[in-house]
Amino acid sequence: MTTPAPVLVLEHAGRSLAGRVIVDALDLTLDKGEVVGLLGVNGAGKSTTLRLIAGVLSPDRGRVRIxxxxxxxxxxxxxxxxxxxPEDPPLYAELTVVEYLRFCGRLHGLSGGRLQAALERAIERCDLGEVRRRLTGALSKGYRQRVGIAQAIVHEPDLIVLDEPASGLDPVQALKLRELVRSLGEQHAVVLSTHLLSDVAACCDRVAVLHRGRIRHQGRIHEPGSAGRLRVTLERAVEPADWTGLTGVTAAEPIDPRRWRVQPAAAGGPAAIAAAIVARGWGLTELRSDDIPLEETFLRIASSETIAEADLPVGSASA
Amino acid sequence: MSAWLIAANDWRRHAVQPFAWALAAVVLALMAWQFLVALGAYLQLAPKLGALPNAPGVTDLVAIPLLRSFSNLLLLIVPLLTMRAFAGERQLRTLPLLLAAGAGDTRIVLGKFFGVLPLALALVVLVAAMPLSLASGTSLDLGKLAAATLGMAVYAAALVAIGVACSAWVAQPALAAGLAVAIGGALSVLDLGARFEGIGNSAINWFALPTHLEPFLRGIVASVDIGYFVLICAVALALTVRRLHHLRQVP
Incomplete structure (x- = not known):
């Protein structure tokens, strides 16, 4: 029995426009059932990368395999x-939601009963039932975005490419959208571009940090061994030796003298650690989950001025 | 399949928007007014014409001038119908939907061409139907009228192809319309200087649109004239496919 090919393979793909390198040396592999977040500041090359993956733009070097x-x-x-x-949902304002989705389904080769079933499924998944007869031009931003996602999933593709899907949504809409993306990731391969760390943390299995047109870091969101790790912020600066023997702590790693990354012991958990810190009078101001060391990684990459500076030794190159 | 799908989608979008209807209403009102003025003039002349041997009939004096006048109007209205074919999609940022779909560039271009062509042909048929309505009261040269209508149809198709190509070339619909008017106008007056000099069979005459439309209006259907309009369509659509391919390289 042969292993199925990955849904998406980017092999050293790159693209220059008007003599300027927009993205370069992109290597990315994605299997069915995975959601990868493409994270980067504005202008990092996220949209160009997604256009290369979607076939809207051709790479001038490297390969894209689906x-x-x-x-x-x-x-x-x-x-x-x-x-x-795409970043702006490609909607025809003069069509109703159903007319538009039917056109998109047909455009991807669906017809007859299959089209009708796919249409109903997309409407149900994107919760568009109450606006199905409304003109897409008359919809709110949140619904427009959902119709945009519905057109992307109506033909049940193996790979779903979403460019900033949560952009412009209110917090409730953004939450629903994350749930939708998460559920899509169960049956499809999803590439999601965003500049919000919270989106990546909530929806994605893996992250690829893009900076100045290159992938600088790839890794899983929940790295092995990071489960249950805590972030502690203190009023007082403490030394690494101060953590030795503290109840419930097996390891502590400084971010700076007031902020620490702490691995709790199997027994006790956060409550025991909080109690021990308070008892020592260090001035506990924050205790939260630290499953995402990504924040530092991203900020370090994003704030780097040069390519060499942005290249990270840890977790880079492959997931 | 995809080409018809894209064309049908464009028909539906034209049908639910007031623009195409308003344009058709204005054009038909204008042509109806011209038709009635020409008919009135013909009725005044009719007693005198009756006395002449081989006098021109209502087809030559009303129907053909009406279609000839409409051919000039088409130079302006076809670009208004085609301007949004691609430029409108780019302006509304809906082009990625077509580019990312399984349809190839050629099918997309054919879809856009056939999305506008029926509108232009409908206008040609409606304008040609005006003099045809006289058939119940007078004898028309139906063969000449049919040849002229066929000529107008292939002429309109060529203008649609030029308009679609212009729409793919620029990102602004108004600019696309302006460019199409300029190219259509240039092809119409290309041989004006030669004709003033009395030259009618040079290469420059061959490239001009009226050189190939006039035989149809005189009731002559020649394969060379049909071939000319088909060639214009083929070249314009091939350039559009090329342009669309280029848009995938440089968005």
Whole structure:
């Protein structure tokens, strides 16, 4: 029995526009059932990378493979396996939601009973039932975004590419959208671009940090061994030796003298650690989960001025 | 399949927007007014014409001038119908939907072409139906009228293809319309200087649109004239496919 090809493979893909390198040396592999967050500051090259993956833009070096099929050589076949939501949902304002989604489904080769079933499924998954007869031009930003996602999933593609799907949404809408992306990730491969760490933490299995057109870091969101790790912020500066023998702590790593990353012992948990810190009079101001050491990584990469500075020794190159 | 799907989607979008209807209403009102003025003039002349041997009939004096006048108007209205074919999609940022779909560039371009062509042909048929309505009261040269209508149809198709190409070339619909008017106008007056000099069979005459439309309006259907308009369509659509391919390289 042969192993199925990864849904998406980017092999050293790059793209220059007007003589300027926009993205370069992109290597990324994605399997079904995975959600990868493409994280980067504005102008990092996220949208260009997603356009390369979606087949809207051709790479001028490297390769893009969808289900083992080269996008440049078999564009029609490969594109059928992709659902793409650009940064601005591509909606025809004069069509109703149902008319629009029916057009998108047909455009991807669906017809008859299959089309109707896919349409109903997309409407249900994106919770569009109450606006199905409304013109897309008359919808709120949140609904427009959901219709955009519905068009990307209506043909049940293997790969779903979402460019800043939560942009402009209110907190409630953003929460619902994250749940939707999470559920999509169970059956599809999803690439999601965002500049929000919270989106990545909530929706993604893996993250790729893009900076100045290159992937500087790839890794899992929940690294092995990081489960249950805590972030502690204190009023007083303490030394590493001060943590020795503290109840409930097996290891402590400084971020700075007032902020620490702490590995709790199996017994006791956060409550025991909080009690021990208070008892020592260190002035506990914050105690929270630290499953995402990503924040420092991202900020370090994002604030780096040069490419060499941005290259990280830890967790880089491959997931 | 995808080409018809894209065309049908464009028809639906045209049908639910007031623009195409308003444009059609204005054009038909204008042509109806011209038709009635020409008919009135013909009725005044009719007693005198009756006395002449081989006098021109209502087809030559009303129907053909009406279609000739409409051919000039098409130079302006077809670009208004085609301007949003691609430039509108780019302006509304909906083009990625088509580019990311499984449809190839050629099908997308054909879809856009056939999305506008029926509107232009409908206008041609409606304008041609005006003199045809006289058939119940007078004898029309139906063969000449049919040839002229066919000529107008292929002429309109060529203008649609030029308009679609212009719409792919620029990102602003108004600019696309302006460019299409300029190209259509240039192809119409290309041989004006030569004709003033009395030259009618040079290469420059061959490239001009009226050189190939006029035979149809005189009731002559020649394959060379049909071939010319088909060639214009093919070149314009091939350039559009190329442009769309280029848009995938440089957005």
């Amino acid at each position: 289900n083992g099929c080269e996008l440049d050589e078999h564009p029609a076949l490969a594109r059928r396996a992709i659902g793409y939501l």
